[in-house]
Amino acid sequence: MKRALILFITFFSAQAVLLFGCPSAEILINEVMADPASDWDGNGEYYYRDDEWIEIINSGDSSVDISGYLLCDDSFPIDWRYGFSGIIGPGEVRVVYGSDSRLWEQSEGFPSYGLSLNNGGDSVFLYRVLGSDTVLVDSVVYENYIADDDRSLGRKCDDPSVWELFDAYNRCEDCEPVSGNNCVPTPGDINNCLTDTEESSWGMVKSIFR
Ligand SMILES: [Ca+2]
Ligand SMILES: [Ca+2]
Ligand SMILES: [Ca+2]
Numbered sequence: 001m002k003r004a005l006i007l008f009i010t011f012f013s014a015q016a017v018l019l020f021g022c023p024s025a026e027i028l029i030n031e032v033m034a035d036p037a038s039d040w041d042g043n044g045e046y047y048y049r050d051d052e053w054i055e056i057i058n059s060g061d062s063s064v065d066i067s068g069y070l071l072c073d074d075s076f077p078i079d080w081r082y083g084f085s086g087i088i089g090p091g092e093v094r095v096v097y098g099s100d101s102r103l104w105e106q107s108e109g110f111p112s113y114g115l116s117l118n119n120g121g122d123s124v125f126l127y128r129v130l131g132s133d134t135v136l137v138d139s140v141v142y143e144n145y146i147a148d149d150d151r152s153l154g155r156k157c158d159d160p161s162v163w164e165l166f167d168a169y170n171r172c173e174d175c176e177p178v179s180g181n182n183c184v185p186t187p188g189d190i191n192n193c194l195t196d197t198e199e200s201s202w203g204m205v206k207s208i209f210r
Helices: 002-020 098-108 196-209
Strands: 027-033 053-058 069-073 080-083 093-097 121-130 133-143 152-156 159-166
Touching: 027 093, 027 121, 027 133, 027 159, 080 098, 093 098
Parallel strands: none
Antiparallel strands: 027 053, 027 152, 053 093, 069 080, 069 121, 121 133, 152 159
16 A cells, blocks of 8 residues: 555656646847947848847757747837747757847837947846746846957857857957957857867858858
């Protein structure tokens, strides 16, 4: 009788975990380029507004519907800059360029400013609309030296709690507290560290097989 009871409790506990266990999905801001000096959105021309970008990552182990996740910078009252849609798988990233942001703003009837990331320092906020609540999911603050030509601020690939400056295109030798890693920025890709030379070689390989 006692053994049957233990088996029943064990079985029920397993079912409870299956039924009520919370997947550890976690959407985070992963990389930000506030002061682009190149054509990052790939439309053939440089524009300081359209070539800014913000990347998010699903750091959890299950897919997440990111409808209702919204981006804004440091503004009061809040000016929404982009609203996500679709599904993001575990470990996957999603990048939003200033040009995407402006199209979204236009579609929503908002003024078309793009991501509006100040080069003198700013904050990026990721919110989620949950019913009648709007919940802050993640945020990051950056200073003036981080927002300099073609430098991105990104989470370290193997330690997401650490932020680094991806500064291969514009070295920041003695920067503090966020130090440069001499890696190229990685919009739309996980924050692997590639040097400028490695990135060029990889770009050539991709162009051959494209
Ligand atoms: Ca900017
Ligand atoms: Ca561009
Ligand atoms: Ca990246």
